[in-house]
Amino acid sequence: MHEMSLVQGLLSQLHELAREHNKTKVITVCMDIGPLSGVVIDSFQFGFDILSAEDPLTRSASLVIESTPATYLCCGCGKRIEEELKPEACPACSETLLSPEGGDDIILRQVQME
Numbered sequence: 248m249h250e251m252s253l254v255q256g257l258l259s260q261l262h263e264l265a266r267e268h269n270k271t272k273v274i275t276v277c278m279d280i281g282p283l284s285g286v287v288i289d290s291f292q293f294g295f296d297i298l299s300a301e302d303p304l305t306r307s308a309s310l311v312i313e314s315t316p317a318t319y320l321c322c323g324c325g326k327r328i329e330e331e332l333k334p335e336a337c338p339a340c341s342e343t344l345l346s347p348e349g350g351d352d353i354i355l356r357q358v359q360m361e
């Protein structure tokens with residue numbers, strides 16, 4: 248499962264952060280996982296629940312996942328469309344060639360430690 252290795256990457260990142268800041272416990276982790284990132288958020292959450300439970304640093308950490316939607320740029324008129332799902336066509340000019348921008352990020356937004 249792709250998400251498991253992402254969670255492993257996240258956990259080693261958390262270990263590094265904790266070492267840098269001399270912390271021993273992660274309280275909350277905020278992630279931004281875009282809908283076009285290819286990550287199944289439920290699987291990521293599931294992987295985090297399993298792997299974090301085995302780790303003293305993250306045992307009681309809670310994971311907050313945000314999902315910033317992509318925007319679509321119309322190739323006809325240049326209109327920017329903000330929709331959760333890719334629209335069939337541009338609402339302004341009916342162009343069907345829309346190119347996605349953003350929405351594919353996997354970002355560690357914020358970590359609370361103590």
Ligand SMILES: [Zn+2]
Nearest residue numbers: 321324337340
């Ligand atoms: Zn358009």
